[in-house]
Every structure is written in structure tokens, then in C-alpha cells.
Amino acid sequence: MSTYQELLARQQELAREQAELERQIQETLRAERAGVIQQIKAMMAEHGLTVADLSSGKPGRPARAASSGDTTPARKVAPKYRDPETGETWSGRGLKPKWLSHAIENGRTLEEFTIAQ
Structure with a gap:
């Protein structure tokens, strides 16, 4: 049976290992993400796409920007x-x-369920 001090030491050791594993996970995710971003950029360049093409939903057609000056209230139906x-x-x-x-x-x-008009 382990002593209390041995268990505390083991707990600290495991906490250090956990912190190191979490750091390795974050580092690996950053590296993978950078690789994916590079692949996406290469494919966009290869096909002549821009970020606007991605947000519009239709290739070659930029997304419509929402008008900030639009004060027309939404109509209720x-x-x-x-x-x-x-x-x-x-x-x-x-x-x-x-x-x-x-x-x-x-x-x-x-x-x-139709409402009579």
C-alpha cells in the first residue's frame, strides 16, 4: 500500500505528464491546421477562387454585403x-x-388548420 506522500508525488507527476500531453496535442493541432490551410490556399489558387467565392455559395459570384444603412423593418407575414x-x-x-x-x-x-380569410 502506498503512503500519502507517495500518492501526492504520483499525482504531481501525472499532472506534469498531462500538461505535457496537452501541449503536444495543441502543437500537433496547430501544425495540422497550418497544413490544411496551405492545401486550401493551393486549391483556391489552382481553381482561381477567392474568399468571396466561398462565402457567396456560388463560384464566381461574390457574396452580397448586408447594407448597414438599411432601416426598413422586417415585414410580418x-x-x-x-x-x-x-x-x-x-x-x-x-x-x-x-x-x-x-x-x-x-x-x-x-x-x-387553414385560417379563413
Whole structure:
């Protein structure tokens, strides 16, 4: 059985080893990342791409910059569907809400939730 002092010494030794391993991990990650960056730069040069091409989603077309002077407020869209039980609504744009997806999975139809206009 080890003594308390021996266990403390072992704990300090393991802490030093852990710190050294963490330093090695960080060093290895930095080196790998630098290599990947070099590969990406080489491929971009080979194909004539720029950083703007990457952010636009379409090669050869730069991304549209958001206008900082745009003061037009976002327009609200009137809801097209309502859950009669909870009163929750959905405009029909974007992802279908969970309450509506669950209802449709359980045999109801989208038309049942349409708000009369």
C-alpha cells in the first residue's frame, strides 16, 4: 500500500505528464491546421477562387454585403394556419412547426388548420 506522500508525488507527476500531453496535442493541432490551410490556399489558387467565392455559395459570384444603412423593418407575414387547441400559428414560411407536423403525422390534414380569410 502506498503512503500519502507517495500518492501526492504520483499525482504531481501525472499532472506534469498531462500538461505535457496537452501541449503536444495543441502543437500537433496547430501544425495540422497550418497544413490544411496551405492545401486550401493551393486549391483556391489552382481553381482561381477567392474568399468571396466561398462565402457567396456560388463560384464566381461574390457574396452580397448586408447594407448597414438599411432601416426598413422586417415585414410580418400574416399567419395562414392555426392550431385551434393552443392558438399557435404558422405563416406557411420556413420550417413547419412541430405542433403541425405531429398533427399531420397523426392523420390530420394541413387544410384543417387553414385560417379563413
